[in-house]
Amino acid sequence: MAKQVKSRQRVADHGEVFTAEREVNAMLNMVKPETERVDSRFLEPACGDGNFLSEILRRKLEAAKKRAIPPRRKKPLPLEFEKQSVIAVASIYGVDLLIDNVITCRNRLYEIWDKEYTEICKKEVNEDCQEAVRFILSRNIVCGNALSMKEVDENGNDTAEPIVFSEWAFVTGNNMQRKDYRFDKLLAGEYEPDPGAKKKKRKSVENEVGQMNLLDFLPEEKPSDEGEFLTSYIANYRRVQDHGE
Ligand SMILES: C[S@@+](CC[C@H](N)C(=O)[O-])C[C@H]1O[C@@H](n2cnc3c(N)ncnc32)[C@H](O)[C@@H]1O
Numbered sequence: 001m002a003k004q005v006k007s008r009q010r011v012a013d014h015g016e017v018f019t020a021e022r023e024v025n026a027m028l029n030m031v032k033p034e035t036e037r038v039d040s041r042f043l044e045p046a047c048g049d050g051n052f053l054s055e056i057l058r059r060k061l062e063a064a065k066k067r068a069i070p071p072r073r074k075k076p077l078p079l080e081f082e083k084q085s086v087i088a089v090a091s092i093y094g095v096d097l098l099i100d101n102v103i104t105c106r107n108r109l110y111e112i113w114d115k116e117y118t119e120i121c122k123k124e125v126n127e128d129c130q131e132a133v134r135f136i137l138s139r140n141i142v143c144g145n146a147l148s149m150k151e152v153d154e155n156g157n158d159t160a161e162p163i164v165f166s167e168w169a170f171v172t173g174n175n176m177q178r179k180d181y182r183f184d185k186l187l188a189g190e191y192e193p194d195p196g197a198k199k200k201k202r203k204s205v206e207n208e209v210g211q212m213n214l215l216d217f218l219p220e221e222k223p224s225d226e227g228e229f230l231t232s233y234i235a236n237y238r239r240v241q242d243h244g245e
Pocket residue numbers: 014015016017018019045046047048049050051052095096097098101144145146147148
């Protein structure tokens with residue numbers, strides 16, 4: 001079993017106690033259908049080294065495999081799996097105060113994704129796509145303070161920079177759109193969907209599972225005011241790393 005405590009000092013300073021696999025699974029099973037949907041969005045505001053997010057990604061990748069199997073076939077189509085698996089990674093978000101946890105979390109998620117990807121895509125593995133997934137993880141797993149909603153420095157102290165999350169979505173063919181939103185404004189409900197689109201009204205799923213909030217926090221359609229998000233980029237999904245930092 002993985003260690004639940006790294007040091008007494010870290011427990012005292014940051015309440016750092018990692019959750020064991022059995023509890024992770026039991027808690028995720030409380031929202032099982034969401035964990036098995038490729039594009040459901042999860043945010044863990046104190047993600048540690050990614051115990052919850054890793055299991056969520058494993059479940060999503062299983063769903064991605066199923067979605068990539070065409071009718072009357074048994075195996076997933078590599079290219080289709082590649083796209084589905086990028087959606088799976090891109091819908092997972094985390095914040096942690098401690099940079100070592102953030103780096104471990106990003107690496108764990110990358111390795112889980114890459115293992116499935118190379119197993120399924122074999123000779124069709126694409127280095128640009130691997131780089132794109134690393135880039136997405138570098139944006140989605142943020143070193144920050146989930147209470148002040150600011151980024152933090154290497155000592156865990158708040159900076160002036162607000163936490164920004166990217167929404168990733170396929171728009172046309174292989175093009176993926178990235179839109180950046182400030183975390184504080186998202187939580188304040190300042191990014192409202194088009195009020196006319198009643199049935200698509202903002203889904204406010206706030207399932208509190210112990211210390212973890214699972215928020216499906218972005219509107220499913222465009223915000224009514226195009227100027228509200230900070231930036232928007234469109235690129236081939238294998239080249240999202242070419243735009244912005
Ligand atoms: C109890 S651990 C849980 C880690 C992980 N969620 C798990 O269950 O294995 C709490 C984590 O929250 C982080 N943390 C504490 N205060 C935080 C804050 N204000 N913002 C973001 N992360 C915070 C700590 O660094 C630690 O990694």
